[in-house]
Amino acid sequence: MKSIHQLILAGASAAVLAVLSGCNPPGKNAAAASGKTAGVSSPAARTWVAPGDKDEFYLFYSGGHSGQVYVAGLPSMRHITTIPVFGKYPGTGYGYDEETKAMLGDYTWGDVHHPGLSKSNGLYDGRWLFVNDNANNRIARIDLRDFKTKQILGPIPNSMGNHGSSFVTDNTEYVLVATRFSTPLPKGRYADPADYEKEFNGAVSGIKVDAKSGTMSVGWQILTPPFDWDLGSTGKGPSSGWAFWTSYNTEMAHDQLEANSTQKDRDYAAVVNWRAAEAAVKEGRITILDGVPMIDPAKVPGVLYYLPVPKSPHGIDTDPSGRWIVASGKLQPVASVFDFTKIQAAIEKKDFESEFRGVPVIRYESVVEGEVPVGLGPLHTQYDGKGNAYTSLYIESAVAKWKLPPWTAEERTDLNKVVTDKIAVHYNIGHLVVGGSDTTQPYGKYLVAMNKMSKGRHISVGPSQPEDSQLIDITGAKMEMIYESFTEPEPHFAQILKVDAIKPIEVYPKAENANPNAVWDAKDTGVTRRGNVVEVKMIAIRSHFTPDKIEVNEGDELVIHVTNVEQTPDMIHGFGIVEQNVNLVIDPGETKTVRLQMKKPGVFPFYCTNFCSALHQEMQGYLAVKPVKLAAQ
Amino acid sequence: MKKFFQREYLFLRRSLNLPARLLLIVAAVAVLGAIFLPLWQIRLVAPQYQEGLAIKIYAHKLVGGNGGQDLNEINELNHYIGMKPIVQEDFVEMKWLPFAFGIFALLALRAAVVGRMLSLVDLGVLVLYFGTFSLGNFYYRLYTYGHTLDPRAPMTIKPFTPILVGSQQIANFVQTSLPQSGALLLGLFPALIVAAIWVSRKEEP
Numbered sequence: 132m133k134s135i136h137q138l139i140l141a142g143a144s145a146a147v148l149a150v151l152s153g154c155n156p157p158g159k160n161a162a163a164a165s166g167k168t169a170g171v172s173s174p175a176a177r178t179w180v181a182p183g184d185k186d187e188f189y190l191f192y193s194g195g196h197s198g199q200v201y202v203a204g205l206p207s208m209r210h211i212t213t214i215p216v217f218g219k220y221p222g223t224g225y226g227y228d229e230e231t232k233a234m235l236g237d238y239t240w241g242d243v244h245h246p247g248l249s250k251s252n253g254l255y256d257g258r259w260l261f262v263n264d265n266a267n268n269r270i271a272r273i274d275l276r277d278f279k280t281k282q283i284l285g286p287i288p289n290s291m292g293n294h295g296s297s298f299v300t301d302n303t304e305y306v307l308v309a310t311r312f313s314t315p316l317p318k319g320r321y322a323d324p325a326d327y328e329k330e331f332n333g334a335v336s337g338i339k340v341d342a343k344s345g346t347m348s349v350g351w352q353i354l355t356p357p358f359d360w361d362l363g364s365t366g367k368g369p370s371s372g373w374a375f376w377t378s379y380n381t382e383m384a385h386d387q388l389e390a391n392s393t394q395k396d397r398d399y400a401a402v403v404n405w406r407a408a409e410a411a412v413k414e415g416r417i418t419i420l421d422g423v424p425m426i427d428p429a430k431v432p433g434v435l436y437y438l439p440v441p442k443s444p445h446g447i448d449t450d451p452s453g454r455w456i457v458a459s460g461k462l463q464p465v466a467s468v469f470d471f472t473k474i475q476a477a478i479e480k481k482d483f484e485s486e487f488r489g490v491p492v493i494r495y496e497s498v499v500e501g502e503v504p505v506g507l508g509p510l511h512t513q514y515d516g517k518g519n520a521y522t523s524l525y526i527e528s529a530v531a532k533w534k535l536p537p538w539t540a541e542e543r544t545d546l547n548k549v550v551t552d553k554i555a556v557h558y559n560i561g562h563l564v565v566g567g568s569d570t571t572q573p574y575g576k577y578l579v580a581m582n583k584m585s586k587g588r589h590i591s592v593g594p595s596q597p598e599d600s601q602l603i604d605i606t607g608a609k610m611e612m613i614y615e616s617f618t619e620p621e622p623h624f625a626q627i628l629k630v631d632a633i634k635p636i637e638v639y640p641k642a643e644n645a646n647p648n649a650v651w652d653a654k655d656t657g658v659t660r661r662g663n664v665v666e667v668k669m670i671a672i673r674s675h676f677t678p679d680k681i682e683v684n685e686g687d688e689l690v691i692h693v694t695n696v697e698q699t700p701d702m703i704h705g706f707g708i709v710e711q712n713v714n715l716v717i718d719p720g721e722t723k724t725v726r727l728q729m730k731k732p733g734v735f736p737f738y739c740t741n742f743c744s745a746l747h748q749e750m751q752g753y754l755a756v757k758p759v760k761l762a763a764q
Numbered sequence: 765m766k767k768f769f770q771r772e773y774l775f776l777r778r779s780l781n782l783p784a785r786l787l788l789i790v791a792a793v794a795v796l797g798a799i800f801l802p803l804w805q806i807r808l809v810a811p812q813y814q815e816g817l818a819i820k821i822y823a824h825k826l827v828g829g830n831g832g833q834d835l836n837e838i839n840e841l842n843h844y845i846g847m848k849p850i851v852q853e854d855f856v857e858m859k860w861l862p863f864a865f866g867i868f869a870l871l872a873l874r875a876a877v878v879g880r881m882l883s884l885v886d887l888g889v890l891v892l893y894f895g896t897f898s899l900g901n902f903y904y905r906l907y908t909y910g911h912t913l914d915p916r917a918p919m920t921i922k923p924f925t926p927i928l929v930g931s932q933q934i935a936n937f938v939q940t941s942l943p944q945s946g947a948l949l950l951g952l953f954p955a956l957i958v959a960a961i962w963v964s965r966k967e968e969p
Contacts, residue, residue: 672840673840673844674918697840698833698836698837699833699837699840745844745918745919746844746918749918
């Protein structure tokens, strides 16, 4: 009996093996499917950037509530650097020297959502990257010449919760800003939230960018009802000169928004003629509210129109041609495609379905081209410039690929037919980005899905979990997942830029250093005392500081200017003073200043914090603080 | 013996034909060109300096690669071994080298006009002497840089002589030293004189 059992078992397992091997024909085994083979066309080969080789694209991720911008390379997805913006960053000394301290002000964090690259003629010009701060109503400009934050504007007056930002117009005339939260205006005024509809207001704004210097200032603001402005985009081609924002909560609820703001089947998107807004400011058809020009759209017709959009929409994205505007109602499984030429015609013919507080509401049926059934929880749409759109599906954890209009008569009867592909992402995708999607000529090639949940995808790191970013190849008819990486909280949107579009400097040229406190030679360094203020002009060079001894008295104010006189790439010096909370990091050719009160006596070593040379450890000195008593002698 | 001296005397009195005179004009142009072109280049390559650090030596100046930055960098690195900074001011010959090259050009032109074999032999000998002296002087400079190291320098290394022509390893660096276009023109000068002598060797005195 026993032997018969064994025979049957053996026979059965042989059959199982035969079936399994049948599933794995030679050359197409499980390893190939998961990208592990070294074939040229395998995902592994396509994302492999060998040691010493460089990536093809920059990926500028927003860092969310970390307040920073992360820079990765594509296709490797390697994190290369972090650009600190709204938060201190000890690694580069950001927020520790007087200049960046002043730029940050009293805020210790920001909430970066949507990076926007500067453009010329509708294409990325590689000059600046703008990022918004959803938390403290600011906007910042990063210079791509040195990857440093150069200006933080804000808190912007009459703006609360700058979410619908920082989308850039065709020639970087304006960067968009909008209020996610409404508030009694001007800010600082009290009103009972129960009087929300009457007392609260929102605004959409254009931040003017100086074409030469990039300096930002508030260009115009348009007063709106207290809707929650969500996301935006700028027009191009036929829609050039226009800007769009979605809103949720046209119900104007002030509490329990989860239920109270989701009652209507359609909310309003703002369709803004920003050239008209610019003209209104020029012609003085504005009031000054909290120091900035505010336009009342009821009094300046032609500046603002409302466009009904299916249910609590999130993203509103203009396609590369500028004709199609896609808004996604996150609570309805469709992406609504609007035809801007029809919007213009409707405005011309005054084809309005109603008016809200003096602002015309465009008739939905007259301007909608179609509602594409993309899937559950559509949020954002990106374009490859080849007539395809890619919509992120939060609830479904997928990306849908679909065809933009014009559609055939057959497709029109069933728009399911324009949805050509779908790929699962892991999990709960928020934004997605296709390189150059917001320009007139997208790069296509790659799509990065930025997923909110990464649980189970990475080695466990405890309850605080990173976000998940997935690289998808969009060159073929079918999307193909080729890489996955993990990012600290929390990328929202991102921008992709061709590496050769910019040529960053790697040292600050000595000739450009205009800092009056910069010194370049040991003989020009020194310590000078004016009353209670002791000022030090110091140089840092491999492998010493000059001077390397500073003597002050307790109660003095000490001002130290350190110039890194190196002109060699990557020859960065740090200047840390032990137990004095001083942390300067000075790039080659840069001068940084720190100001501190000498509160306690003693001798405090200072040293180079950023490893520079073989004698880096020896790069040190002393700050000697005489106690009041001894100093008096 | 007497016959030899007579032949020698006759040879030195030979006149120069047209090709020889033209060669001398070319020689004058070549030596003038050498004033403006780099004579020598020293290049240093290390793992962390893949792009290399270069110094170009001209008759009248010392130029660091990368907009002058390479010379600063070389001096910065050299301070660790106590080598004194390489600065143009120390190269006194750079004050008179262009002047000397000018004199050679003038002498070549003079020979072209005077048209006598003797002038060429004079010039050839002078150039040979000058060339040998200059190379020797250059070698001595390199030797001095590598052998007068500050004993208080952070790093102690065995005194060395940077190579004059070719490559050698110094610590983590590969040093390569090669003549450049200016030096080639300078080398052309005596060659052209020899050629001028050769083409006129059978001319009547």
